[in-house]
Amino acid sequence: MVLPEVVGYKLHGTPDKFITSTDIVLTVTKHLRQVGVVGKFVEFFGPGVPQLSIADRATIANMCPEYGATAAFFPVDEISVNYLEQTGREPETLAYITKYLKAAAMFRDYNNVAQDPDFTQVVELDLGTVVPCCSGPKRPQDRISVSEMKTDFETCLGAKQGFKGFQVAPERHNAVVPFQFNDKEYTLSHGSVVIAAITSCTNTSNPSVMLGAGLLAKKAVECGLSVKPYIKTSLSPGSGVVTSYLKESGVMDYLSRLGFEVVGYGCMTCIGNSGPLPDSVVEAITQGDLVAAGVLSGNRNFEGRVHPNTRANYLASPPLVIAYAIAGTVRIDFDKEPIGELCHYIVENKGSYITLKDLICKAA
Template sequence: MARLSLADRATIANMSPEYGATMGFFPLDHLTLQYLRLTGRSDETVSMIEAYLRANKTLVDYNEPQQERAYTSYLQLDLPDVEPSVAGPKRPHDRVPLKDMKADWHSCLDNKVGFKGYAVPKEARDRVVPFSFHGIPAELKHGSVVIAAITSCTNTSNPSVVLGAGLVAKKACELGLEVKPWIKTSLAPGSGVVTKYLLKSGLQKYLYQQGFHLVGYDCTTCIGNSGELDESVASAIADNDIIAAAVLSGNRNFEGCVHPLTRANYLASPPLVGAYALAGTVDIDFDKQPIGTSKDGKKVYFKDVWPSNEEIAQVVQANVLPDMFKTTYEAIPRGNPMWNQLSVPSSTLYSWDPSSTYIHEPPYFKNMTMDPPGPHGVKDTYCLLNFGDSITTDHISPAGSIHRDSPAEYLLERGVDPKDFNSYGSRRGNDEVMARGTFANIRLFNKLLNGEVGPKTIHIPSGEKLYVYDAARMYKVVGQDTIILAGAEYGSGSSRDWAAKGPMLLGVKAVIAKSFERIHRSNLVGMGVIPLCFEPGEDADTLGLTGHERYTIDLPSKVSEMGPGQDVTVTINTGKTFICTLRFDTEVELAYFDHGGILPYVIRSLIKQ
């Protein structure tokens, strides 16, 4: 532990969802203090922090005898067993050792459609699709990389891996290797400091030469903000049903999240992103197959462009300096000229602009009274969506670019040109846009559609197949609430607020699932949506539920008669009943429910003060 850099610790802590945790913790030690100095904190501040940590006995000093500590569980890890890996092609926790990547890819092509399968017929697996990229002869096949992104995450605030990617680019340039021009490459560091040490090291020019140009310091590819693929590439993929790949250094790769046309998405370290970009495919064994040909005609292998730990350490030591952090952080409050020139109203209340398509007054407090409404039951409701396992917040939340389909009608009606639709992230202040983008993921698998994949559902009373928003609106017009059925791990992935806000705005009153991701369950509670869990060993399928039934959830009329984790009875219109666990886990969550959600609870509390 004493040798693991703080940047590496931060990366491991941030990647905790991949190993099933909320976050990772590391001891505070001399490297913590060293990092504070590196990032521009004064000696006085660091001394104060060290004194505080020592006084509270939370600083590990490796020069002193170590006090034996008691833990609830222990894990034995042999460091020689740790090996390079990537994750994918559809989930961040599906780890693939680098040496097994080629074999794993071929099994994915063969497997039935699922998290690790595409069911590509044998006769189509080796198909090569030629096309013209702006006059340059090009070709694609299953596994071809079309997006390679060193994208904003803890990875791109970690000097060793970013500079490692720079060294890969440098070695490739020196050997005469180039990334194919039809591969969309980008560099989106997690901090402006990254640009400073890339420039000082002289490595930025090599990244640029390989196409990894700076696109900004923000969430980009792993939230769907990769931009469009070139039309020739997009057509080659779509017209020939190619399983194209994206390789990115973020930590989210759920299907449909990165780009609609990249059905395979692999998470990798920044240097590995560069290596796969050079190879142009994920269908490669780096130990046995060359990634390209040098300018003198020799085969170039992975080992020829991969920097040693010593090389990386030397570049980091010489080019990552405390003053870089200090000057970058000091400039943050000054903003930029465009931001600073914005006109700021002096009123204490926000003046809503009804014509704005970016910021719209949300309905959370409309018709709110000082008296809490009390717990709401669920009576004779229809099922809006019927899901299986691993429905993520990427399936639920509006994310990425806004496409010209049902959710975009709102913008078209207000005169917004499609080229100005922008992204859901940029319009997250407009509940009308975000509600329309909820469950708009193109890879949504809803059992009500009998195998069809996409952002639609069946409006049960009419039998119509509609976009989810349109079906929800039809229910709401007649005052009809809805529920959602789901499998295990409902709401896994990034814990986005709109994954709970969106369903609430659509009229969803309850979610019945096998299990919930912890934070998403809490977010549902905060929006007044009832989380229920099937009894162990049961789910919608074992109970014979198709989603075409009507559901009544019996809850007490007073919150004082309810308790965390109590059993409740669900009755369907056939007369069948089953027991669920009410997943209000604490008394304060019951208080939120009594108030209609955390937002009304907070407002009422502030007014009373």
């Protein structure tokens, strides 16, 4: 048997409190694609690992096909055993597992440098450098920080046809197409969001990002924000447990009011099972030859995979799926432009517009 090379991926530093597991995994995906790990194993280690929950680690390992490794894993540590205890394993089983792994030198103390194996290659990531991000418009490894999304999309519009280009003529970059939906008039342009899906993946089985999306939805609804009715919104978790804790925490109703109803369980939008878009939306996209956008919390966004009428597709955390759905476009700089307008803010003498940062702080 030909033994694979094992790349050690060292995590250190402390992530910002507003960074999600999705932000980390998209950063790791881009990095490992640049390193080149096809046909290799990736083992995560270092003092940054204990800061990641089991759900966070699963999210990172789940992206293994996207960064091209044969396998990616986190060795068992005390947090792993705590998870087994929380999920109902018997004390005797836990003791047996721990004793065996320690005897086989497979139980890890990530803060003990002496336990670090000899890897074929070591690459590092400072978790403190991770920023909120998405990936797209056509590949999971093409990470873009949220602060650069607007300029990156506009650059992609005019760039040569390819992974980061649509080759749209400059005079058509600001094209606007009016259309009717439910007897009301709306407009679409390049970058308009027409699909927003929190779709089955480990992203939708990670309580931190799912509850984060729910809290963001709650504060958005309370502020009077909404999602345009023609946007195809959906929530398809990987497990019924997700629905249970969203309901028990009191945020499910707010997600529903923004259009994120549970439509089923399993891989849906991520594999192209989003269902049809409204006829008037498709006609507007076709008429204007628009680069419409889909935003999803899945792990694959290759061109033509999500929907034939969304030429630009971005992977994002569930909270960012909510944010872009409310904004209605990916051509927005959340640091400088408001996510929406709300009347009751005038009463509070804070102006009539609210930013995503304001909304996140309210949710936090």
